[in-house]
Amino acid sequence: MIEFEMPKPIAQQSYVLQTVAENMMRPVSRYFDEHEHEIPWDYINFMHMAMKATGAGSLAPPEEKKKEGEEAEKKEKRPPIGYQMLAFMLEMLSWGDVGIYLCTPGGGLGAAAVEAAGTPEQKQKFLARFREEKPVFAAMAMTEPHCGSDTSAIRTTAVLDKNTNEWVLNGEKIFVTAGQKSLEESNGFVVVWATIDPSAGRAGMRSFVVEAGTPGVKVTKLEHKLGIRASDTASIVLQDARVPFENILGSPEIQPDTSKGFKGAMATFDATRPLVSATGVGVARATLELVKELLAKQGIEIRYGHPRSKLTNIEREIIDMEVMLRSAWLLVIKAVWMADNRKPNPLEASMAKLRAGDIVTKITQRALELMGPIGYSRDYLLEKWFRDAKITDIYEGTGQINRLVVARNILGYSGRELR
Amino acid sequence: MYSFEPSEEQKMLIDAINRYAVNDLRRKAHDADEEYGYPKEVIDKGWELGVLQASIPETYGGFGEHSVLTGVLAAEEMAYGDFAGTLAVLTPALFALPILACGSEEQKQSYLPPIAEGEWQPFTAACIEPYFDFDLLEMRTTAEQKNGSYLLRGEKTYVPFANEASKMIVYANLEGKTQGFIVERDAPGITIGERQKTMGINALPIYKVSLQDVLVPAEQRLGGPEGHDPTPILASMHLAMAAMAVGVSRAAFEYSRDYAKEREVFGVKVAQKQAIAFMLAEMATEIEAIRLLTWEAAWMVDNQKAEASKQAYLAYIGAMDMAMMVTDRAVQILGGHGYIREHPVELWMRNGRGFAVLTGLGMI
Numbered sequence A: 001m002i003e004f005e006m007p008k009p010i011a012q013q014s015y016v017l018q019t020v021a022e023n024m025m026r027p028v029s030r031y032f033d034e035h036e037h038e039i040p041w042d043y044i045n046f047m048h049m050a051m052k053a054t055g056a057g058s059l060a061p062p063e064e065k066k067k068e069g070e071e072a073e074k075k076e077k078r079p080p081i082g083y084q085m086l087a088f089m090l091e092m093l094s095w096g097d098v099g100i101y102l103c104t105p106g107g108g109l110g111a112a113a114v115e116a117a118g119t120p121e122q123k124q125k126f127l128a129r130f131r132e133e134k135p136v137f138a139a140m141a142m143t144e145p146h147c148g149s150d151t152s153a154i155r156t157t158a159v160l161d162k163n164t165n166e167w168v169l170n171g172e173k174i175f176v177t178a179g180q181k182s183l184e185e186s187n188g189f190v191v192v193w194a195t196i197d198p199s200a201g202r203a204g205m206r207s208f209v210v211e212a213g214t215p216g217v218k219v220t221k222l223e224h225k226l227g228i229r230a231s232d233t234a235s236i237v238l239q240d241a242r243v244p245f246e247n248i249l250g251s252p253e254i255q256p257d258t259s260k261g262f263k264g265a266m267a268t269f270d271a272t273r274p275l276v277s278a279t280g281v282g283v284a285r286a287t288l289e290l291v292k293e294l295l296a297k298q299g300i301e302i303r304y305g306h307p308r309s310k311l312t313n314i315e316r317e318i319i320d321m322e323v324m325l326r327s328a329w330l331l332v333i334k335a336v337w338m339a340d341n342r343k344p345n346p347l348e349a350s351m352a353k354l355r356a357g358d359i360v361t362k363i364t365q366r367a368l369e370l371m372g373p374i375g376y377s378r379d380y381l382l383e384k385w386f387r388d389a390k391i392t393d394i395y396e397g398t399g400q401i402n403r404l405v406v407a408r409n410i411l412g413y414s415g416r417e418l419r
Numbered sequence B: 001m002y003s004f005e006p007s008e009e010q011k012m013l014i015d016a017i018n019r020y021a022v023n024d025l026r027r028k029a030h031d032a033d034e035e036y037g038y039p040k041e042v043i044d045k046g047w048e049l050g051v052l053q054a055s056i057p058e059t060y061g062g063f064g065e066h067s068v069l070t071g072v073l074a075a076e077e078m079a080y081g082d083f084a085g086t087l088a089v090l091t092p093a094l095f096a097l098p099i100l101a102c103g104s105e106e107q108k109q110s111y112l113p114p115i116a117e118g119e120w121q122p123f124t125a126a127c128i129e130p131y132f133d134f135d136l137l138e139m140r141t142t143a144e145q146k147n148g149s150y151l152l153r154g155e156k157t158y159v160p161f162a163n164e165a166s167k168m169i170v171y172a173n174l175e176g177k178t179q180g181f182i183v184e185r186d187a188p189g190i191t192i193g194e195r196q197k198t199m200g201i202n203a204l205p206i207y208k209v210s211l212q213d214v215l216v217p218a219e220q221r222l223g224g225p226e227g228h229d230p231t232p233i234l235a236s237m238h239l240a241m242a243a244m245a246v247g248v249s250r251a252a253f254e255y256s257r258d259y260a261k262e263r264e265v266f267g268v269k270v271a272q273k274q275a276i277a278f279m280l281a282e283m284a285t286e287i288e289a290i291r292l293l294t295w296e297a298a299w300m301v302d303n304q305k306a307e308a309s310k311q312a313y314l315a316y317i318g319a320m321d322m323a324m325m326v327t328d329r330a331v332q333i334l335g336g337h338g339y340i341r342e343h344p345v346e347l348w349m350r351n352g353r354g355f356a357v358l359t360g361l362g363m364i
């Protein structure tokens, strides 16, 4: 049955998180925007405590414990909502401040990759640290200076040293979100994508867990950005960096006709793309709410139900924004609902991402035009949200890459047929 | 909970409608457009699917409960076949659904059973008016109270099957509020004008209706002497348009997608050009997004959520833009052939513009 009732646990969670957003994020939004590379420790420590106490917030939803026989019945009663919870959580925290949200401890994309591709032993070994006393971070490093969208072109290599049974990694990664916090500010790790056989193309791609303190791993640069300035974006150089054999995620063998390693990365995206979309939607919602509030203060009311030709430009704009925001959010919910129900969702995940990328940039950009000198001024956060929102259309696959994914899906084309 | 899976019953209904849409409406849409009407059998066959009948409870001669969500699914699927055909099949809903939603018990008892139990008959409604700024909430047709009755005055346009209909609901402005009145087609003061021709929906016969001091007894006011809240009617009109816009857009998207996979340009298929593939990706995304918005609004109406009518309006606004964008692109993707009436995309494009102006011609 088609239903749109927000589940109770999500409603409760949203209530709590809105308080966090209002009290721990909004008041320091401007400060961290103007003090790039300072780390919002108050927020981080608070979230670490809160998440430890409630168990909420890891990017990877908790494994459901399966008991024979019981399972089918349980499923009937309570459909899984782990990814839905996360999407709502990220949306609300990003409504608070998306840059600060990106500093949330708990593993982020790095933990998601381990969760998606790791063995039970690996999960035990690498994920336990997030429940320790101090906040811990993890990151995911795919992008390199010469390639971002074309992930199959990465050049970082991993070679097995048979004498010591270690992988030796060499290469340079850029734009690693939380790379610094993962390697230098906590006992975290970075999941590094590399090739174990440059002649094998996608089939040779694997990811490796590189822990903080590994010799030969260095953060060489922190980027200065248009927005999300509270979040560190790091360059990482790997120079003969040695990691134990068992830090490889997935099989160390190369099967010539499969591209399993690559597919592993793509499968992670099916889960994370809707979540990244959710963060963008949070920024756009913050923007739209503030615009409406500022208009209301001047006594401007939005009339609904009339033909558009009779409305003022402001009304038309606001109504368009509401249509864009809500429809994009519903795509996100559908995509995570599918993930929760183990339905394959690459099409829906990319639809959500491309729509979110489009509409959050449109909404924040048009909001600034509408609000004129007020919007452009740093007295308000609107101009910051304009800058923050843009990243939604770039990382986790640019708008163009997600259009490619959607187009290939609807046309039944391979990557070769539609490049 | 969130869930995006139609119920088994809804799936069966959608399936049946889909077969009708593809095999009957779509196949005859071109000729119906050129010849200004569908053969009676096609309309009758659509009526026998029972979309409206299933919305009317047994006590009033039907066999179901009214669900706007089910209506939205049905309307989308039928319009996937043809917009004008769908409007024709569902014309009696313009009369029955307002009575079901807002009518007095007496009105329901006397008007609904003959519709629900009978064959397709042209019960209709007069809603749209011939002004560029026509507004469902601020009509120019007026209702004035006089000696316990009402006097209706004004000009209506685009009234489906007005020449054949025996009864219609006329919407008028009563002290600033839109109210429905149940009117006999032959009542003194009513003049049915000539059949109107428009850019699209040629297969739907529509007429001008002029009202000059038409006297309507108070008990013929929709809801009885106290009248009614117009909100559910407006929401149903908005959502009918939104759902049909999704159906037409889906048709246009699929047709142009399939064409692009066949047609070769510069040694590759048209669809292998990103300029075209990206358009198709955006069309598919837009349709899915607006479809979900429409579903949610319909669900909100069914569950009496506070902002339901606003949401229905938003869905409609989104749908009207989607339909224009998608149908225009479908023509574009076919190139010169899209402009030729042998292909259906130009008809969909003409119909696509209609969603912005035809609210009031459909209800679900």
Ligand SMILES: Cc1cc2nc3c(=O)[nH]c(=O)nc-3n(C[C@H](O)[C@H](O)[C@H](O)COP(=O)(O)OP(=O)(O)OC[C@H]3O[C@@H](n4cnc5c(N)ncnc54)[C@H](O)[C@@H]3O)c2cc1C
Pocket: A109, A139, A140, A141, A142, A143, A146, A147, A148, A149, A150, A174, A175, A176, A177, A178, A225, A228, A233, A391, A394, A395, A396, A397, A398, A399, A400, A401, A404, A419, B274
């Ligand atoms: C703040 C920030 C944080 C980031 N965090 C991370 C992270 O944590 N981990 C990580 O691995 N990466 C991260 N990235 C990198 C991000 O994922 C890449 O920037 C993104 O994938 C685009 O790659 P690129 O910058 O190399 O652009 P390019 O791939 O060089 O693309 C340039 C342009 O070409 C377009 N394009 C590329 N291929 C095609 C095609 N086939 N068809 C049509 N158009 C195409 C793109 O859409 C883009 O418009 C981050 C980036 C930023 C800015």
Ligand SMILES: Cc1cc2nc3c(=O)[nH]c(=O)nc-3n(C[C@H](O)[C@H](O)[C@H](O)COP(=O)(O)OP(=O)(O)OC[C@H]3O[C@@H](n4cnc5c(N)ncnc54)[C@H](O)[C@@H]3O)c2cc1C
Pocket: B263, B264, B265, B266, B270, B273, B275, B276, B332, B333, B334, B335, B336, B337, B339, B340
């Ligand atoms: C009313 C009318 C009058 C006409 N009059 C004349 C006339 O007098 N003389 C005459 O010679 N022709 C005439 N034409 C033909 C007209 O010029 C062609 O229809 C037009 O050039 C498009 O070609 P096509 O229809 O074969 O579309 P196609 O070439 O098949 O194109 C299909 C789609 O693919 C797109 N496409 C094609 N190639 C690429 C590419 N490389 N990259 C991205 N997208 C691409 C197109 O833009 C289009 O959207 C007329 C057409 C019409 C409709």
